[in-house]
Amino acid sequence: MKLTAENMDLKLRHTFTIARSSSDYANNVLLRVRDGKHEGLGEAAPQRYYGQNQDGCRRTLERMAPFLKDPDPFDLERVLDGLAKKFPKEPSARAAVDLALHDLIGQKTGLPLWKYWGLDRAKTPQTSFTIGIDTLEKVRAKVEEAQRFPVLKIKLGVQGDMEIIKEVRKLCPKKTLRVDANCGWSVKDAIAKAKILEKLGIEFIEQPVPPGQNAKLKRIQEKIGLPLMADESSLVPEDLPPLRGCVKCINIKLVKCGGLRAALKMVHTARSCGFKIMVGCMIESSVLITAAAQLTPLVDYADLDGNILISDDPYDGVKLDKHAKLLLPDRPGLGVRAR
Numbered sequence: 234m235k236l237t238a239e240n241m242d243l244k245l246r247h248t249f250t251i252a253r254s255s256s257d258y259a260n261n262v263l264l265r266v267r268d269g270k271h272e273g274l275g276e277a278a279p280q281r282y283y284g285q286n287q288d289g290c291r292r293t294l295e296r297m298a299p300f301l302k303d304p305d306p307f308d309l310e311r312v313l314d315g316l317a318k319k320f321p322k323e324p325s326a327r328a329a330v331d332l333a334l335h336d337l338i339g340q341k342t343g344l345p346l347w348k349y350w351g352l353d354r355a356k357t358p359q360t361s362f363t364i365g366i367d368t369l370e371k372v373r374a375k376v377e378e379a380q381r382f383p384v385l386k387i388k389l390g391v392q393g394d395m396e397i398i399k400e401v402r403k404l405c406p407k408k409t410l411r412v413d414a415n416c417g418w419s420v421k422d423a424i425a426k427a428k429i430l431e432k433l434g435i436e437f438i439e440q441p442v443p444p445g446q447n448a449k450l451k452r453i454q455e456k457i458g459l460p461l462m463a464d465e466s467s468l469v470p471e472d473l474p475p476l477r478g479c480v481k482c483i484n485i486k487l488v489k490c491g492g493l494r495a496a497l498k499m500v501h502t503a504r505s506c507g508f509k510i511m512v513g514c515m516i517e518s519s520v521l522i523t524a525a526a527q528l529t530p531l532v533d534y535a536d537l538d539g540n541i542l543i544s545d546d547p548y549d550g551v552k553l554d555k556h557a558k559l560l561l562p563d564r565p566g567l568g569v570r571a572r
């Protein structure tokens with residue numbers, strides 16, 4: 234199999250701000266893996282927060298080429314385990330390879346991934362649409378723009394964030410609202426803010442405090458009525474058992490865990506721990522988003538809007554119905570094609 238990686242810069246429709254950072258572009262990497270007449274597509278979304286960047290990620294992918302020399306994409310376990318051992322800190326690059334191999338399997342068998350896995354695509358959830366941190370005036374405009382989405386995820390975790398969420402609730406009294414503090418609160422903040430959020434009818438609170446502090450999550454969860462969801466604290470399957478009693482839900486992302494195969498393992502681990510599950514994303518093109526969507530018949534919530542937050546998605550894949558429910562494509566593999 235022959236591997237080619239290239240930089241893929243995606244432009245955001247609006248500057249995207251969360252508690253710790255702000256960006257106008259997502260600097261991702263597109264991967265093609267060719268095996269004879271078939272080509273599989275993958276994508277990496279390197280994250281500065283996890284010590285990754287675009288050029289480093291592309292070079293890592295090039296260094297992964299020897300692992301793909303034998304032409305058998307069905308040999309997922311051996312290839313991906315080998316990569317995990319050799320490149321433990323590069324889950325985003327490994328996810329790109331994992332996606333491309335799954336896509337190749339689909340091209341070779343003629344089956345869409347959800348069908349290959351035996352999933353019921355009628356069971357996909359709605360996706361939420363994310364509103365980044367901004368001035369009240371801009372938040373109002375973004376909420377207006379997001380009219381077609383019945384579920385919104387509001388980024389919080391900064392000073393004055395209760396004003397933001399109160400304003401959003403006023404603008405859309407009937408919508409399902411979720412919030413994500415992206416590690417921006419203390420235990421005290423989180424407990425106080427959760428009282429307000431509960432009154433506003435929020436569905437759940439994502440990642441109030443930084444990762445590596447499960448005891449703090451536990452203290453918060455024990456004091457509040459709303460469920461907590463772990464995101465930065467739940468990267469890989471091994472993170473889940475210690476989170477029992479600390480949160481009620483977990484957020485799985487392909488670029489955190491290393492791809493679809495690890496994500497499936499995470500789904501099953503999460504279920505055995507009794508967690509509700511969301512599949513989420515970074516700022517990503519339809520390659521990563523459509524791959525993640527293939528898992529969603531297995532989960533409770535989806536937050537797969539990375540491809541909607543950009544203005545120049547080079548790929549076409551998963552679609553939404555009028556209630557923002559994810560519609561999985563019929564095409565083989567990931568089901569994506571160039572626009």
Ligand SMILES: [Mg+2]
Pocket residue numbers: 413415439440464465484
């Ligand atoms: Mg999050």
